[in-house]
Amino acid sequence: MSTQKDIKISVKNLDFFYGKDQALFNISIDFVANNVTALIGPSGCGKSTLLRTLNRMNDIIPGTRVKGDVIFDNENIYGPKIDVVKLRRRIGMVFQRPNPFPKTIFNDVAYGLKINGMKNRTEIRDRVEHSLKSAAVWDEVQTRLNQSALGLSGGQQQRVCIARALAIEPEIILMDEPASALDPIATQKIEELIVELKQKYTIIIVTHNMQQAARVSDTTAFFYIGKLIETGQTDIMFTRPKLKQTEDYITGRFG
Amino acid sequence: MKIETRRQIYEFLGLFVIRLSMLIIVASMVLILGFIVYRGIGVISWEFLTQQPTDSMTRGGIFPAIVGTFYLVLGAITVSFPLGVCSAIYLNEYAGNGRVIRIVRFGINSLAGIPSVVFGLFGLAVFVVYFGFGSSILSGSLTLGLLILPVIIGASEEALKAVPMTYREASLALGATKWQTIKNVVLPAALPGILTGSILGVGRAAGETAPIMFTAAAFYTRILPRSIFDEVMALPYHIYVLATAGTHISQTRPIQYGTALVLISLVLGVNTIAIVLRARLRKRHR
Amino acid sequence: MSQIKQQDKWLNRNRIEYLIQGLFFLLSLVSITIVALVFMFLFKEGVPIFRIVSVREFLFGKLWYPTYTPADYGIWPMIAGSVVVTAMASLMAVPIGLLSAIYVSEIAAHRIKEFIKPVIELLASIPSVVMGFFGMVVVAPFLQNTFNIPTGLNVFNASLMLAFMAIPTISSISEDALAAVPRSLREASYALGANRWETISRVVVPAGLSGISTAIILGMSRAIGETMVVLMVAGGAAAVPESIFDSARPLPASIAAEMAEAPYQSNHYHALFATGIVLLIITFGFNLLADYLSNKYKMTEN
Numbered sequence: 066m067s068t069q070k071d072i073k074i075s076v077k078n079l080d081f082f083y084g085k086d087q088a089l090f091n092i093s094i095d096f097v098a099n100n101v102t103a104l105i106g107p108s109g110c111g112k113s114t115l116l117r118t119l120n121r122m123n124d125i126i127p128g129t130r131v132k133g134d135v136i137f138d139n140e141n142i143y144g145p146k147i148d149v150v151k152l153r154r155r156i157g158m159v160f161q162r163p164n165p166f167p168k169t170i171f172n173d174v175a176y177g178l179k180i181n182g183m184k185n186r187t188e189i190r191d192r193v194e195h196s197l198k199s200a201a202v203w204d205e206v207q208t209r210l211n212q213s214a215l216g217l218s219g220g221q222q223q224r225v226c227i228a229r230a231l232a233i234e235p236e237i238i239l240m241d242e243p244a245s246a247l248d249p250i251a252t253q254k255i256e257e258l259i260v261e262l263k264q265k266y267t268i269i270i271v272t273h274n275m276q277q278a279a280r281v282s283d284t285t286a287f288f289y290i291g292k293l294i295e296t297g298q299t300d301i302m303f304t305r306p307k308l309k310q311t312e313d314y315i316t317g318r319f320g
Numbered sequence: 321m322k323i324e325t326r327r328q329i330y331e332f333l334g335l336f337v338i339r340l341s342m343l344i345i346v347a348s349m350v351l352i353l354g355f356i357v358y359r360g361i362g363v364i365s366w367e368f369l370t371q372q373p374t375d376s377m378t379r380g381g382i383f384p385a386i387v388g389t390f391y392l393v394l395g396a397i398t399v400s401f402p403l404g405v406c407s408a409i410y411l412n413e414y415a416g417n418g419r420v421i422r423i424v425r426f427g428i429n430s431l432a433g434i435p436s437v438v439f440g441l442f443g444l445a446v447f448v449v450y451f452g453f454g455s456s457i458l459s460g461s462l463t464l465g466l467l468i469l470p471v472i473i474g475a476s477e478e479a480l481k482a483v484p485m486t487y488r489e490a491s492l493a494l495g496a497t498k499w500q501t502i503k504n505v506v507l508p509a510a511l512p513g514i515l516t517g518s519i520l521g522v523g524r525a526a527g528e529t530a531p532i533m534f535t536a537a538a539f540y541t542r543i544l545p546r547s548i549f550d551e552v553m554a555l556p557y558h559i560y561v562l563a564t565a566g567t568h569i570s571q572t573r574p575i576q577y578g579t580a581l582v583l584i585s586l587v588l589g590v591n592t593i594a595i596v597l598r599a600r601l602r603k604r605h606r
Numbered sequence: 607m608s609q610i611k612q613q614d615k616w617l618n619r620n621r622i623e624y625l626i627q628g629l630f631f632l633l634s635l636v637s638i639t640i641v642a643l644v645f646m647f648l649f650k651e652g653v654p655i656f657r658i659v660s661v662r663e664f665l666f667g668k669l670w671y672p673t674y675t676p677a678d679y680g681i682w683p684m685i686a687g688s689v690v691v692t693a694m695a696s697l698m699a700v701p702i703g704l705l706s707a708i709y710v711s712e713i714a715a716h717r718i719k720e721f722i723k724p725v726i727e728l729l730a731s732i733p734s735v736v737m738g739f740f741g742m743v744v745v746a747p748f749l750q751n752t753f754n755i756p757t758g759l760n761v762f763n764a765s766l767m768l769a770f771m772a773i774p775t776i777s778s779i780s781e782d783a784l785a786a787v788p789r790s791l792r793e794a795s796y797a798l799g800a801n802r803w804e805t806i807s808r809v810v811v812p813a814g815l816s817g818i819s820t821a822i823i824l825g826m827s828r829a830i831g832e833t834m835v836v837l838m839v840a841g842g843a844a845a846v847p848e849s850i851f852d853s854a855r856p857l858p859a860s861i862a863a864e865m866a867e868a869p870y871q872s873n874h875y876h877a878l879f880a881t882g883i884v885l886l887i888i889t890f891g892f893n894l895l896a897d898y899l900s901n902k903y904k905m906t907e908n
Contacts, residue, residue, distance in 0.1 A: 122489060127416045150619070154495030164486040167509055177494035180504065226490070233494055327801060334803035338713060341705035342722065345777075348770060349729050352740050403636050410634035414627050426897060427638025433824070433893035434644060434886065435831025436734075437858040441865070441882045445647040449870065466640050473637070497619065499626045520731075527733025530833040530858070534865050556735040556834075563739055564838060573743070580736050591731045595724045 073098040073267040074119060074156075074237060079133035081114055081123070081291075088114045090291045092133070096237075096284075101259060101268045103278035103299065106288035107314070112271045115288070116239050119269065120156040121149050137237075154181060157235035157266075161242045163222035165214030170206050170225055173214050177233040192232055200228035201258050220251025227258065238262065240270040244277065256281050275315055279303050287311045353584065360581030363574045369582070377540065377562065378571045382579050387544055388457075388552030389526055389586075392536060395461020395548070396468055396525040401518055403465075404472025408514075411473075412480040413502055432470035436530040439467045443535035458548040460536025467531055468521040475517015479510040482601070513601050519594035527587045529556040539565075555583040648886060652879030655679060664880060670844040672864070672874040679877045681884065686846040687761075687854035688830055688888075694765035694850065695772055695829045700822055702769070703776025704811075707821075710777070711784035712806050723778075730774030738838030741767040746839065755851045757841060762850040764840035768829045776825035783817020784810060820900045827892035831885065833858035857885045 072095045081089035089111045096102050104112040117123045118131060121142060134141045142152055154177075166173050174193045183189055193210075197203040202224035206217070214225050223243060230238055240259070244252040259268060259281045272278050278285055279299060286296040287306075295302070295311045306312045371381030407428070415421040443463030453459045483506050491501040529537075537557035545552050559579050562572045655664065659679045667680015706726070710719055745766060746758030787810050795805040811818070841853025842863065855863075861878050868874040 120493060122493060125488070125492065148620075150495050150497050153493055156493075158489075158493035160486055160490060160493075162486065164484070164490045166487060166490070166505055176491070176504065177496070180491075180494065180496045180500045229490075229494065239493075327804070331801045331803035334807060335713065338705045338709045338806075341702045342709040342714075344702055345706055345729065345773060346722075346725060349725060352732065352737070352770075355740065355744060356736065403633060406630055406633035407636060410627075410630040414630055415634075420631075423638060424634050427635070427641055429897055430641045430890065430893055431637045433827055433831075433889055433896075434641070435833065435858060435889055437831070437833040437861050438644065438648070438882050438886050438889075440833075441651070441861065441879060442644045442647055444865070445651045445879070446643070450647070469637060469640070497623050499623055523731055527731070527735070529733070529735040530837075530862055533862060556733055559735050559739055560834065560838065563742055576739065576743075580739055583733055584736055587731055587733055588728055591728055592724075595727060599720075599724075 070100075071098040072096065073137075075136045076115070076118075077134040077136060079115075079118065079131065079135065081111070081118060081132075082130040083126070084128045088291050089118075092293050094286055094293055094296055096267060096269055098267050099263055099265075100283040101263050101270060101281050102284045102286065103282035104269065104271045104286050104288060105273070105275065105278050105314075106294075108273065109290075110288040111291040112288045113241055116241055116269060116271050119237070119239055120153050120158055122153075122158065124149065154233055155235055156237045156239060157230035157233070159223070159227050159230055159238065159240045159243045162246045163219055163226050165217075165222050165225055165229075167213065167215065169211045170214045170217075171210040173225060174229045174232050177229060181233060193228075196228040196232040197225070199231050199262070200224045201254065201261070202228060218251065220247050220254060223247060223251070223255060224258065227255075227262075231262075235266065237267045237269065240268065242271050242273060245273065252277070275303075275317070287314060289314070353588075356577060356580050356584060359574075360577035363578030364581060368578055373540065373575075376568065377575070378568050382553075382555070382558060382575070382582065384541055384544055385553040385555045385558040385579065386582070388537075388541075388554040389556075389583075391457050391545060391548075391552060392460050392464060392532060392554055393522055393525045395457055396464035397518065397522055399462055399465025400469045400472050400521065404469050404518075404521075405476045405514060407469075407473045408476030408480055409502060409507075412477050413498070413506065428470050428473055431466070436467060436528055439463055439531040440534050442466075443531060448535055454549060455534070455536055455538070455551050456549045457536060457545055457552055460532045460552070460554075461548075463531045463535045464525045464528060467528060468525050471521040471524055472518050475520060476510070476514045479513025479517060479601075480506065482513055483509045513598070516594050516597040516601060519590055519597075523587045523590040523594070526590070527556055527583065529554075529560055532557060533560075555579055555586070559583065644886065648879055648883050652876055652881075652883045655873060655876035655880045658873055664877075665884070668846070670860075672868070672877055677873060679873070681857070681860070681877075681881055683844045683846050684855055684857045684860045684881065685884070687836075687840065687859075688856040688885075690761055690847055690854060691764045691768055691836060691840060691856050692826055692829045694761065695768035696822070696826050698765065698769035699772040699776055699825055699829070703773045703821070703825060704780050704818060706773070706777045707780035707784055707818075708806055708811070711781050712802075712810060723781075726774050726777050729770065730778075734771060734832055734834035735838075737767050737771060738834040741835060741839035749851075753851065757853065759839050759841040759853060760851045761840065761847050761854045764836050764854065764856070765850075767835045767839055768832055771832050771835060772825040772829045775828050776821045779821035779824060780814070780818045783814040783821065786817065787813045816899055816902060820896045823892050823896040823899070827889050827896070830856075830892070831858060831889045833862050837862045857881055857888075861885070 075095045077093050079089055079092040080087060092115060104116060106112050119135060123129045131143055135143060166176065171193055174196055175189050178189050178192055197206060202221055205221055214222055244255045256277060262268060282299045285299045285302040287294045295306060295308050303315060368381045370383050372383060374380035411421060411424060443459055447453045447459035447462050448455055487505050487509060488501055491505045532554055536552060537554045538551040539561050541551060541553055559576055562576045664679055664681060666682050667678060668682050669678035669680045670683060671678040710722055714722060741763050745763050749758035749763055791809055791813055792805055795809040836856040837859040840856055840859055842855050843853035844855045847854040861881050865878055868878055
C-alpha cells in the first residue's frame, strides 16, 4: 500500500553500533512524504538512534558505526560522495529539550540562514518572521525578538527551535521527543503544529507517549531492543496490531 | 562492649586529626596573609604606589615595579591566550580518543611539570641569547607565556566542556559546518568561562620570579620602559632583591613588606575574582 | 553545469574545514614542542661542561667551586639538598594534604566545602617569593630563637615553606580521587555497620589510592622544582646537610643564585645549565610516573 505513495527517505538493512554494542539490527523502513511517522518503543529500543542516523547526527559521537543504506533523493546518505553539511540542511531536527542558542530570538532563528550564506537583511527578516509564524510562536515573541530565547517558557522555546529548523526550509523534520520536557498545554500546541506542518514537510517523530503517537501520526513504527517489530498505518496499529508484542506495549502491559 | 568503645575512640581520634589538618592549613594561611597585611599596610600610600624609588632604593615608591609586572603579564597573556584556546579547541572539539590526543595531553602535563627556574634557563638560552632579544619585556613575556600555557589550556577546556552538547547538535542539524559551529555557537558560549580561567593565568604570571630573573627583571631602572626590548623592574623580583641582596636589607624592610602586600593583593585579588566568577558560571551551567 | 559548481563549492568548503582542523592540530602541538625545545636547549647549553668533567664527577662530586682555578663542578651537595628538603617537605605535606582532602571530600558540609576549596586554591596561588619572604622574616628568627641555633635559614625552614607549597597540589588532586570513589562502596561499608572513620580509612582511601599516589608525586615534583623558597630560606651552603638545622643549597637555588654572575658560555654557565638538566630530568621522571599512575587508574576505573 505504502509503496504507491511517494517515499521520501528509506532505510535499508541498517545496523548500528556504539563501539562493540549493536544498537540497531537490520532495520528497513520507508518514510512517506508529507506524512507524520511516529517511532515508538520502550527506552533504549533504538528509536532515537535511528532518528539520528537519518541526518547523520550520530557521526559526532566517537566510536559509532553504521552498516546498511539510507536512501534519500536516490542517493545513499552514507555514500562516499555525500556532503553531510548539505544533507543536514535538507533534513531539519528538533531536540528533546528546547535548546535555543544563547543569542537573541531573532539571531537564533536567523542563524541557519546566515551560515548558509544569506546576506540580504530584509530577506532574512522576512524569513525569520515567516518561520516564527509557521511555528505558531510569532504572536508571543514579535515584541521581544531582540531578547534571549532563554527567557521564554519551555513550550515557547521549543517552538522557536522549530522555527529555527523551518527557517532553512528543510524537506524532512526529525523530532526527538519534542514535547517530553513540556507541560500538557505546551504539548498540545506542539502537536497541533506538527499536524499543521505535515502539509509542507515530511515529519518523523520519536515519542514515548502513545496518545501523542496516536494523535499526530499517520504511520507508526514499533521498536524493541534495536529491532523494528511492526510498522503500519497508525489507526490500524493502535486498534488491531498484527503482533501480540506490539499490542502489549501499546496497551501498556510492558515498557 | 570493650571493642565498641575502642572503635569509638578511634573514630573520634581519626576525625579529630582530619579536622586538625584542615585547621592547620587555614590557620597558616591566615597567619601568612595576616602578617604581611599587618606589617605592610602602614607602608602603602599613594606615593608608594606611584613614585620611583629614591636614595638607593631605601625610600620612595615601587611604581616602576608595578608597571613592569603589568607589562610582563600583559605580554604573557598575549602569547599564551591564543595558543591555549586553540589547543583546548583541538582537544575538546576535534580530537577523538586516539593516540594523538594522548600525546598532546602528555605534552601539556609535561609542560605544566617543568620547574619555573628551568623555564628561566630556557628563556635565557632561547629568547635572550638565541633570538637576541636580550633581557627584556619581550623575553620575559614569552617565557612567562609558555609557563602559564597549561593553565590557559585547562581553563579553556573546562569552559568548552561546559557548553551543552545539544548546542553543537542544533547547529550541525541546521547545516552548519564544524568550524561554523565552533565559531558561532561554541566559542561565544564558552567565552566567559575561558576569560575567567585565563585570569588565573594572569595571577600565576604576576607572581612568578624565577622565570624572569634571567630574562627580563632589573634591580633598578632609572626610567620606565619605552619598548618591549627594555629591561623592567617587577614586583616579585623587587621583593627578592631587596630581601636578599644589597647593603640595606634591614633599612628596606618596610618597602619589602609593602611590596609583598601589593603583590599578594594583586595575585590573590585576581584569583579571587576568577574563583568567584567561575563558581557563578558553574552554577549557571548546572 | 550548476551540478559541477556545487560540487566545487563543497570540495572547497571541505578543504577549508580540513585546513582549519589541521591548523588547530598544529597549534595543539605547541606544548609538546616546547617541552622538546626545553630539553634541546638545556642540553645544548649544558652538555659542553662534560668536556671538562665526567658525568659521574659532575653528579657525585662533593665540591662545587665553579669560580676557582682549578674549578670544581660537583653538584652532589645540591642533589642531596634537594632530596633532603623534598623528603622532609613531603613528610609534612603528604599527611596534611591527604587529610585535608579527606575533610573536603568526606566530612565537610556542602557550604563549608564551597568555602574551603577556594581557600586551598588561594593557598596555591600565593607567589613563591612571598612564601620565601615569610620564611626569611618570620620563620627564620623564630627558629633561631626557639632552638638557639646560629641561623634560622636552614633545611627545616625550607622544608616547612615547601610543604605549604605542595599541600594544595596534594590536597586538590587527592580530593578528585576521593570524589571519584563510587558512593555505593561507602554505602556498602556503612551497611556492614562500619563507622565513619572505618569507612574512610579502610574503604574510601584504599579505593582512591592510585589517584592519591598521583597527587603525592605531583606534589613532590612541585617541591623539587620550587625555586624561590629554597633560594631564600635554605641557607645556601653548598655542602651536604647533616642535620635539619644545617644550611643547604638545593638544585634550583644553585641555578637561580649563580646564573646572573656566570659569564655567557663560560664553564660556570654550562655547569648551571647542566644542573638544570638534572633538575628537569628528575621532575620529568616524576611526571612520567604520575602520568603512568593516572592512566593505570583510569583503566581500572573502566
